[in-house]
Amino acid sequence: xxxxxxxxxxxxxxxxxxxxxxxxxxxxxxxxxxxxxxxxxxxxxxxxxxxxxxxxxxxxxxxxxxxxxxxxxxxxxxxxxxxxxxxxxxxxxxxxxxxxxxxxxxxxxxxxxxxxxxxxxxxxxxxxxxxxxxxxxxxxxxxxxxxxxxxxxxxxxxxxxxxxxxxxxxxxxxxxxxxxxxxxxxxxxxxxxxxxxxxxxxxxxxxxxxxxxxxxxxxxxxxxxxxxxxxxxxxxxxxxxxxxxxxxxxxxxxxxxxxxxxxxxxxxxxxxxxxxxxxxxxxxxxxxxxxxxxxxxxxxxxxxxxxxxxxxxxxxxxxxxxxxxxxxxxxxxxxxxxxxxxxxxxxxxxxxxxxxxxxxxxxxxxxxxxxxxxxxxxxxxxxxxxxxxxxxxxxxxxxxxxxxxxxxxxxxxxxxxxxxxxxxxxxxxxxxxxxxxxxxxxxxxxxxxxxxxxxxxxxxxxxxxx
Numbered sequence: 001x002x003x004x005x006x007x008x009x010x011x012x013x014x015x016x017x018x019x020x021x022x023x024x025x026x027x028x029x030x031x032x033x034x035x036x037x038x039x040x041x042x043x044x045x046x047x048x049x050x051x052x053x054x055x056x057x058x059x060x061x062x063x064x065x066x067x068x069x070x071x072x073x074x075x076x077x078x079x080x081x082x083x084x085x086x087x088x089x090x091x092x093x094x095x096x097x098x099x100x101x102x103x104x105x106x107x108x109x110x111x112x113x114x115x116x117x118x119x120x121x122x123x124x125x126x127x128x129x130x131x132x133x134x135x136x137x138x139x140x141x142x143x144x145x146x147x148x149x150x151x152x153x154x155x156x157x158x159x160x161x162x163x164x165x166x167x168x169x170x171x172x173x174x175x176x177x178x179x180x181x182x183x184x185x186x187x188x189x190x191x192x193x194x195x196x197x198x199x200x201x202x203x204x205x206x207x208x209x210x211x212x213x214x215x216x217x218x219x220x221x222x223x224x225x226x227x228x229x230x231x232x233x234x235x236x237x238x239x240x241x242x243x244x245x246x247x248x249x250x251x252x253x254x255x256x257x258x259x260x261x262x263x264x265x266x267x268x269x270x271x272x273x274x275x276x277x278x279x280x281x282x283x284x285x286x287x288x289x290x291x292x293x294x295x296x297x298x299x300x301x302x303x304x305x306x307x308x309x310x311x312x313x314x315x316x317x318x319x320x321x322x323x324x325x326x327x328x329x330x331x332x333x334x335x336x337x338x339x340x341x342x343x344x345x346x347x348x349x350x351x352x353x354x355x356x357x358x359x360x361x362x363x364x365x366x367x368x369x370x371x372x373x374x375x376x377x378x379x380x381x382x383x384x385x386x387x388x389x390x391x392x393x394x395x396x397x398x399x400x401x402x403x404x405x406x407x408x409x410x411x412x413x414x415x416x417x418x419x420x421x422x423x424x425x426x427x428x429x430x431x432x433x434x435x436x437x438x439x440x441x442x443x444x445x446x447x448x449x450x451x452x453x454x455x456x457x458x459x460x461x462x463x464x465x466x
């Protein structure tokens with residue numbers, strides 16, 4: 001056997017010495033195995049040995065993979081011989097894999113509903129499959145539904161024409177949700193929680209004053225401990241954070257002519273529904289009252305309001321307003337975002353930080369005045385939106401760290417449509433519902449660990465009325 005020595009070794013039989021190193025020594029197999037067992041040497045693998053071991057490993061992998069595939073197929077499907085072919089005859093229905101359930105577009109689905117709802121007409125066989133697939137997915141995602149007869153009764157009644165509506169394919173609902181969440185990308189930046197029920201309760205830390213150890217980190221106090229000394233326990237202070245989803249619904253009505261004549265009307269209606277839902281939820285997340293809707297980031301106690309400068313003229317913006325807002329943003333903010341009303345744009349463009357005899361613009365499009373409209377304020381992205389209040393009102397310009405906003409969502413957008421509601425006027429109703437609740441994770445603004453007594457920071461900052 002060929003070996004190399006890992007340490008110096010002397011053969012007691014003939015007192016022949018070997019030095020540790022890369023030199024290869026050929027020695028009797030029995031002695032070599034003994035040296036390997038005591039850790040004095042290691043075997044040098046030959047090309048033949050490597051090939052043999054590799055063949056064994058690959059053979060084992062191939063056997064394991066073949067067994068796993070066969071077992072999976074046996075559980076998922078059954079087979080039968082048809083002539084010279086083996087055909088899959090069992091397993092899950094393949095329509096479950098098609099998010100449009102056989103329809104090529106939204107418009108094709110809408111027209112099928114319209115045609116199938118006419119008196120004496122035969123419904124398109126693809127229509128009931130939409131509801132069937134939805135029910136199977138619903139029970140797969142939320143198996144606890146099967147434990148309630150009342151819940152199962154509601155599931156059984158979903159999306160049938162006899163109940164006044166046909167469920168819309170999942171792909172259409174997903175596009176509505178995607179457009180809704182893309183609105184200013186605010187919903188995508190929030191701390192999102194997906195619910196299977198209607199509410200969730202969580203424990204939140206009470207950390208409004210970091211200048212006192214007893215109220216820092218929810219009461220977790222860190223002590224210096226001497227050797228063999230006792231560790232002092234901390235009394236934690238928690239508050240309950242409750243989110244209970246609220247439903248928003250939108251319904252639009254289309255005439256027969258719109259469905260059959262207007263180009264791409266189905267896609268246009270789907271996109272418009274998503275934009276409308278997203279726009280309303282952005283309004284709630286930013287400025288909602290919290291009564292039956294989300295508690296807005298800029299109307300909650302967790303928002304810091306920056307006062308106007310002394311003798312500042314009405315309806316104006318000053319560089320000091322902007323720097324104070326950034327100073328009031330809590331440390332550790334993740335990707336803070338600015339938002340401003342369109343009326344603020346003109347003044348923002350002329351804000352300059354004076355430095356000696358020159359100055360630097362506070363607001364500037366990326367790449368200079370000739371760049372694309374991807375603006376930044378003090379290095380952070382800035383977006384123009386009419387969700388912000390009018391110039392001079394509290395909230396005309398805002399700064400947010402959306403990672404500190406909790407947004408609970410129950411499922412996605414549920415969409416269905418019906419011919420029966422407006423049957424006498426030859427119009428079709430299209431409805432979408434969406435359930436969401438949200439509020440800042442902070443209870444209030446925070447006093448920093450060090451600084452003046454009146455200093456406060458927060459994840460959400462707005463400029464006060466001027």
